[in-house]
Amino acid sequence: MNISDYISPSHKIDNVSDALDILKKLRKYFDERIQEMYRSYSAYRIGGKLPFGIWFRGQIREWPLTPAIFRRPDGKVFDETSIFIHFTARYPEFSATHRNSFDWLTLMQHYRTPTRLLDWSESILVALYFAVELTGTRDDSSDGILYVLDARRLNEKTIGQSWMKSRERSDVLIRSQMAEARQTDEWSNDIKRLMSQGLVSHDEYEEIECKKIDAYCNPIAVYPARLNNRMIFQGSVFTLHGGKVNVYDYDDPIPEPISIEEVNESSPHKFLTWCKIDASKKSRIKDELFSIGIHEASLFPELDRQSNYLKEQWSHDIGPRRSSPQALLKHAGAWEGDDLKELLQEVYAARGKIEL
Numbered sequence: 001m002n003i004s005d006y007i008s009p010s011h012k013i014d015n016v017s018d019a020l021d022i023l024k025k026l027r028k029y030f031d032e033r034i035q036e037m038y039r040s041y042s043a044y045r046i047g048g049k050l051p052f053g054i055w056f057r058g059q060i061r062e063w064p065l066t067p068a069i070f071r072r073p074d075g076k077v078f079d080e081t082s083i084f085i086h087f088t089a090r091y092p093e094f095s096a097t098h099r100n101s102f103d104w105l106t107l108m109q110h111y112r113t114p115t116r117l118l119d120w121s122e123s124i125l126v127a128l129y130f131a132v133e134l135t136g137t138r139d140d141s142s143d144g145i146l147y148v149l150d151a152r153r154l155n156e157k158t159i160g161q162s163w164m165k166s167r168e169r170s171d172v173l174i175r176s177q178m179a180e181a182r183q184t185d186e187w188s189n190d191i192k193r194l195m196s197q198g199l200v201s202h203d204e205y206e207e208i209e210c211k212k213i214d215a216y217c218n219p220i221a222v223y224p225a226r227l228n229n230r231m232i233f234q235g236s237v238f239t240l241h242g243g244k245v246n247v248y249d250y251d252d253p254i255p256e257p258i259s260i261e262e263v264n265e266s267s268p269h270k271f272l273t274w275c276k277i278d279a280s281k282k283s284r285i286k287d288e289l290f291s292i293g294i295h296e297a298s299l300f301p302e303l304d305r306q307s308n309y310l311k312e313q314w315s316h317d318i319g320p321r322r323s324s325p326q327a328l329l330k331h332a333g334a335w336e337g338d339d340l341k342e343l344l345q346e347v348y349a350a351r352g353k354i355e356l
Contacts, residue, residue, distance in 0.1 A: 023051065059130070065147065078114050117240055145276060222238050
């Protein structure tokens with residue numbers, strides 16, 4: 001069973017109604033997947049109603065599903081380890097609520113620091129907003145894209161378990177710890193430290209030791225603790241990506257990341273699909289979302305974003321200013337003579353729209 005059999009990449013979204021129709025198509029897929037899981041797992045491990053386990057991601061244009069820390073903007077490479085260590089050192093006041101490396105990554109992601117997390121939402125309308133949010137700017141003249149992910153099937157493929165992981169799980173901590181480590185042996189020592197702290201069990205540690213580090217270079221779906229209002233408002237969930245883009249040459253480097261597209265392509269059961277949003281339809285979709293309460297203020301609780309919303313809500317286009325004949329003559333200055341053409345040339349020099 002492939003999710004792309006229900007939602008095809010050829011599917012187009014021209015309005016909000018089209019997005020809601022996608023949910024209707026996903027209902028059949030979801031119901032059949034639940035029945036499939038019932039045959040494989042005990043019922044208490046399945047649970048949830050649509051869209052639980054079906055995640056959405058909107059992009060203003062098509063680019064690979066690569067976390068920011070692994071991208072190479074303008075040919076540059078991020079030093080992930082230094083960014084992570086420097087961030088945690090600068091903001092120690094968050095250590096009371098952000099107890100492990102994954103929690104720190106979610107905080108960094110919140111403030112647009114590049115991380116190994118990729119943002120998704122449980123709401124198709126939230127994802128749709130991010131696909132059209134820059135409508136009307138120079139940055140957005142391309143077709144948008146809405147990705148649909150079966151998160152449970154992703155985890156079934158990468159870790160052999162058909163349920164989302166929480167922040168305390170060893171699979172999450174193991175991949176998160178790659179953000180801080182520079183080399184494989186350093187990462188291995190970090191995992192040993194997690195075991196000594198009781199965050200990774202002895203059995204889990206032995207399993208990690210038996211596997212090669214390559215087994216942890218793929219992405220997994222994680223249901224986070226929503227530690228701030230923005231995550232709550234946006235229904236935030238993440239894929240956490242393993243591996244590392246190495247800045248320096250090491251004798252024992254952490255292997256390169258395996259992309260979510262690679263995992264999907266190699267899977268007999270596709271868990272990822274997408275729909276296109278024509279650039280010409282984005283403005284209409286953004287207006288429709290605004291009218292049903294999906295806009296900057298409803299998704300970003302910070303005061304500067306609320307201010308942006310207020311400016312958009314209460315600004316009006318009054319058109320070009322109209323001038324009276326008296327004002328035009330005033331702008332033309334004192335004029336003497338009986339040549340109408342000369343007068344009109346003077347008026348033209350102070351041109352503007354007039355009402356006569």
